Amino acid sequence: MMRENIFDWTNGRTFIAGAAAAILLAAGLGGAGTANAASHEIFIGGALSLTGIQAPLDEPGLRGARLAVQAINARGGVLGRNLKFINLDGKSDPVTVGNNAAQLIAEGAELIIAPCDFDFGGPASREAQKAGLVGISTCASSPLYGSVALGDMQFTLAMWNTQMGGAAAEYAFNERGWKTAYVVTDTFIDYTTSLSEFFIKHFENIGGKVIFEDKYTQGAGDFSAQLARMQRKLAEEPADVFFISSYMPDLGMIIRTIRLAGIDLPVVGGDSYDDTGLFDALGEKFGDDIYFATHGYMAPGSAPGMEEFLALHEQVYPDEPLTSFVATGWDVVQIMAQAVEIAGTTDGAAVAKVMEDNVFNFLTGSMDWSSAETGHEPDKSVALIELQDGKTTFLGWTRPTDVPKPDYLIKYLERQESD
Template identity: 25%
Template sequence: MKKFIQKLTILGMALALVACGGKKEEEASVIKIGSVLPLTGGVAAFGQASKNGILLAQEEINKKGGINGKKVEIIFEDDEAKPASSASVTQKLINNDKVISIIGAVNSTCSIADGPIATQNKIPMITPVSTNPKVTTQGGEYVFRACFIDPFQGKILSKFAIEDLKAKKAAVLYDVGNDYSKGLAEFFEEAFKEAGGEVVASETYNTGDSDFNAQLTKISALKPEVLILTDYYNTVGLIAKQARAAGIDAVFLGGDGWDSPDLFNVGGEAINGGYFTNHYSPDDTASQVVEFKAAYEKKYNEVPSSYAVLAYDAANVLFAAIEQAGSTDGEKIKDSLKNIEYQAVTGKIKFDEDRNPIKGAVILKAKDGEQKFVKNVKL
């Protein structure tokens, strides 16, 4: 009996070693990448669109054999668009899931929280859509982005307001507690004043507010020609309705935070005639845009937003950098990203000294439930 038990023990140990070896071999053949997105909460539409874009990129790369013969596995985490949650799940991805890089976050406030963690752990991070300059300057040398930044976006809005709309008086209304909203508003104000325009009102509110009548009453009395709304689609829609009810007939202008079909569900007719800056237009006839749009619509049966396309671009830039590095070492991937030149759907991506891509923008018009392409803009 004793010998029988010994044999069973030896057999068990052998099976465990085989299983362990098989697991290690399986892990060695997989590249784990984390993704931090707002999959629930007030801007869940942004998170889901971003997830769709990343999953499409993952599917395509794996069909081609993966990266240097290894399959790509994306591990998604929900940050609920909250900086504290974002930092927490970033730590989880790095310490528990052992990811080699991170795609995300979406909200600038979340990316600002995540960046220093990524750099401290030497984990390359690329955000698809966080436009606040502090994302990379405070995040450190391991933090990159696939989108243009707010100083550029603010100048584009100012240029369009003055040159195309012939506006001389502007009012600004923004969320004082949101880095994206506050930063874009301030960059617009600076550019508009430098160009000779007058900012007749600069009003603020707090995150989560839903009643803007006090601020809008002040703005209405000053009769601006344009009203700059730098928040996300859900809040912009609410403000647009209340602004029209308050008698404001100014043209609404905003940034890429407007980019969601839900803008029209919330804002209705009030948002008609508004303009916003964006990273691409689905109406673009460039071959890469056409091919991406066709693949995305086939998979998801919807027109891709800029969040979907930028997440797709961010994922593919990262995949290319890992392939060029020939390694999953964080420092080598970071160095590869710094020197990469990649033709993405939204344009050629080459990073400047602050790890921001130098890109153009488009102006879109909100009309009858659709985004209409107006023009391409470069400074």
């Protein structure tokens, strides 16, 4: 299933593995002088939510982060210091998330892991920024998650929705030749709304046509009016593909309803599809002809280090990693470790600089953040996955080109230039 242009993670910019190894050596030699600092652990604080509506997104990331800490400590820690990771349940409440981060920082946290969402993760990042620490969200894909809104030491491990929507658009238009799209947008949260927005923008930029965008609200429970409208619109003007931006549980309901009504157009979507809950809900009967852009693929060979991760996951947890959101947590800790190793310190400014200047390559593909002046925009490889007969196949990595920038960033950059 390999397609051209998709497997590009190996020909990105200079990889830092060699550099990291050299610095590891140097750190080992230079470490003798700082025996005092080396005697205590590097404290990573997490404010991920284990309860409430954010829990489905944060719990897998927490799993991954814990595994990474274990793996890194097993090979000797960072700068000769072991990692210590403590997470305080953010309870899906932005205020609690912020307070937890502040508390962890007061107790000595040197790096902060923020929840997988701008609204819930932002407060943790703001506390980290205030304290001069690097904060990384596990998988917030809001284009707001970066240095402009949160500060010059704040990052997100996910591609922004600009890139996720762009990757889906390019896959549909360039790879498959689907020229016209029918879009369904769940307007309940910012993630789904902005993902549709950037899919549509990029799809139209590269020459596609969106025949209609319908709206749905998570929790409404009733898709009948949308279905009736869909049948009417498609009778007037056929479309090649659906782009459906929603999430579980209603995403399952929407796709089931469409398929049940006998409409079998291919469906394209984003990382909210990366959920075995969805594959199970669709089953063999409805889990067909679905393609989505996400963070990675949880099977051997998809990315460097995947085998180590899977082996460790199997040891620690009874079930398989059900989604690549687990990998985002793993990668946050791995990148923190590597960046601290290169910087030789946990000082926020130094670590942030290393993160801006290097390309990282772990389970979720290669990641290259832009500078703080340009927003910490992630340039990240996107994993494409296909669902047929209820089973997933890894299509490979891709990197959409010239995806639209978010409006706030365009204005910000213009202001920078005119100053």
